[in-house]
Amino acid sequence: MGIRQCGKTFIVQHFAAAHYKTVVYINFIKQPERINAFVGSKDVNVILLNLSAQIQGVSFTPGDTCFIFDEIQECPEARTSLKFFKEDGRFDVIATGSLLGVQGYGDEKKKQRRRLVELKEPGINSVPVGSEDIIEMFPLDFEEFLWANGLSEDVVETLRKCYREEKPVPAGIHVAMKQFLNLYVTIGGLPEPINVFLKTNNMNEVSKAYKSILKEYRDDMVKYAPDKDKPHIRECFNSIPKQLAKDNKKFQYNKVKPGGRSDTYLGSLQWLEDAGIICRCYNTDITGLPMEGNAKDNVFKVYTADIGLLVEMLGPGVRADILQGNLGGFKGAIYENLMADTLHKKEQNLYYFQKDSGMELDFLVRINGECVPLEVKAKTAQAKSVKTVLNHPEKYKVKHVIKFGDFNIGRDGQLLTLPNYMQFLLNLEPEEIVLESIDVDAVNALASEIIKE
Known part of the structure; x- marks a missing residue:
């Protein structure tokens, strides 16, 4: 995530092209119809089936395919799906979004629609805690x-x-x-x-x-x-x-x-x-x-x-x-x-x-x-x-x-x-803190002796 126009899309496409045989790029602003693939079931197989119906000629190869979800703030359902992609484990996913969208700002009508969906299917648009490695990107220093x-x-x-x-x-x-x-x-x-x-x-x-x-x-x-x-x-x-x-x-x-x-x-x-x-x-x-x-x-x-x-x-x-x-x-x-x-x-x-x-x-x-x-x-x-x-x-x-x-x-x-x-x-990295390990066995042994006495 990061400020608009800091190069998020370029860098993730560059990285994915260098490390995967197949890159599936989805931009939820330019391709709003792709949102439909994520509405409803979050089962990865269902999502893949929906995407294959929308994107002609694409194949999804486990271990060799990377999905890029660009402008993910426009599709909270896709962000929720990250949890299920991680649990599934067959495909890597890189998502990008502006700070605004990631932090919860957005069109009020869209928010109302999502609240209605949430009432029908609790947790359907929740943030996937523990399923994301978040990197904030900045303009060039x-x-x-x-x-x-x-x-x-x-x-x-x-x-x-x-x-x-x-x-x-x-x-x-x-x-x-x-x-x-x-x-x-x-x-x-x-x-x-x-x-x-x-x-x-x-x-x-x-x-x-x-x-x-x-x-x-x-x-x-x-x-x-x-x-x-x-x-x-x-x-x-x-x-x-x-x-x-x-x-x-x-x-x-x-x-x-x-x-x-x-x-x-x-x-x-x-x-x-x-x-x-x-x-x-x-x-x-x-x-x-x-x-x-x-x-x-x-x-x-x-x-x-x-x-x-x-x-x-x-x-x-x-x-x-x-x-x-x-x-x-x-x-x-x-x-x-x-x-x-x-x-x-x-x-x-x-x-x-x-x-x-x-x-x-x-x-x-x-x-x-x-x-x-x-x-x-x-x-x-x-x-x-x-x-x-x-x-x-x-x-x-x-x-x-x-x-x-x-x-x-x-x-x-x-x-x-x-x-x-x-x-x-300027080196502003936090100083390293290295603690000596505690000898748990010695502490347990000492406590046992005290109890016996």
Whole structure:
């Protein structure tokens, strides 16, 4: 599952074609008549019989046939059938769906029909718990963007080595990587705009691709959103650039519309988040773990889940400004959103530190069991809050800070500085926890002796 247009259909078709002799592809939006094959009995043999009547010339060979159920949110009956396909065991099934459909949004008339079916046949449209391996897919991150542009793995490995050893990146590679990062910021990680750029080298064509994608997202806002939220979702979405343009980037409802209130717009924000279009970064005024326990649910920033969406929303000419380095007062917001993009694609929850005194750190992450602040600068600006935190370790419990900006690798005490293009190298994998096994036999034997005594 994943945001629309992130490449789900392409990747599963590519995988299936490489590993199976027969691929049966069903798209429940383009081929709604296929839904009928799943209505009623969920016996796999019955489903296969129904499909063979609809699809001429296809044969289903156990072990060599893969079914792809695309846009499965349009056919809950097909999703329920996954349990029975798994129990049957003869065929592999890959299902894809947008986050919206998977998480239960949809046309009210369809929901009513499904509720009627559910009343007649309890459990017929239930989610097959334990029968799915769920993978969330994201647009390309910066490393994948480098692959798409044909950059050698040797270059990426050189960056990794410099990162591990905290040694400056060679000048030629450093300059080239800054150029690639500017390209990534202007194009983003959605596959279609990237492919358009690789074919045409034309940013106007990239913009056309984004306009088409944004239209599809806005169509979803009408198709899937609850009626009470439909009038407000676009207002929330369209307000993101001006929310990030403020010195205080906290999301404010009255910036969506004068007099705006949380009870009006909270559902709309949740919809956008469930759609995978935005990600929220929650405030905490404590630099400690666990961050989730210290986060304030009602104080947050909102970023686009892919940097390309924000750049398109900023309007014509912004891509040229980015490539030429003329970002004006908005450069901080763009590079903050780039960091949010990176962390989101690493499947991280987002947090930032801010106190009423004005102290602020852009992001907080967990690295090797510690809370590590991340500061993000478009250029080389000094961060006063970083100095304050590092100068008072007993108060803030911070041992290390990483600052990203327009410079090479360097270290000043507990402050590690990295170029912005190295954000993707952050290792945010949970630390391994290996426990010694308990000698159960010894415990049992000891208990037996005690009882005898």
